[in-house]
Amino acid sequence: MPRKNMPTLPKRAPKIxxxxxxxxxxxxxxxxxxxxxxxxxxxxxxxxxxxxxKIRGRKVSGNCQQHQRDVTDxxxxxxxxxxxPYTQRTVTERRSGRGGRDDRGPRGPRPDRDGAERSTEAxxxxxxxxxDFVSDVDVEEVGE
Numbered sequence: 001m002p003r004k005n006m007p008t009l010p011k012r013a014p015k016i017x018x019x020x021x022x023x024x025x026x027x028x029x030x031x032x033x034x035x036x037x038x039x040x041x042x043x044x045x046x047x048x049x050x051x052x053x054k055i056r057g058r059k060v061s062g063n064c065q066q067h068q069r070d071v072t073d074x075x076x077x078x079x080x081x082x083x084x085p086y087t088q089r090t091v092t093e094r095r096s097g098r099g100g101r102d103d104r105g106p107r108g109p110r111p112d113r114d115g116a117e118r119s120t121e122a123x124x125x126x127x128x129x130x131x132d133f134v135s136d137v138d139v140e141e142v143g144e
Contacts, residue, residue: 025062029070037067039074042083049075053087 029037039045048056048063048071055075058068078084 027062027064027067029067030064034067037070037074039077039081040083042078045071045075045078045084049084051088052090053085 037044048061050056055072058065061068061071063071075084079086
């Protein structure tokens, strides 16, 4: 309960309906008297899937609530049975936004300031082990 000395917030204004003249799409299943949606009727189900593979919403497809639920269940069943894909493969022309290396060339060993290629830590460690091994072998051969 607000205190007496605290001002009360004004109530929200009622929302205005912006779709006054817009007419709701009729449900195609109700119009044609279809009782149930079949998961094997792929041509019909593809109408309710976007080009990216997403299930279209009720406002876009125009289905009533019951038939939209039936369409969703049928699409999901068809996906599980591998009749419909979960996603569609899309090819984009855009470059990747984050961390893309396409414009900078391939990765590789970076040259030192004097132009010689740098070696990684692993290569240095391998070279050190090989040098120790060679020196041990040389000492044993000389000692014999």
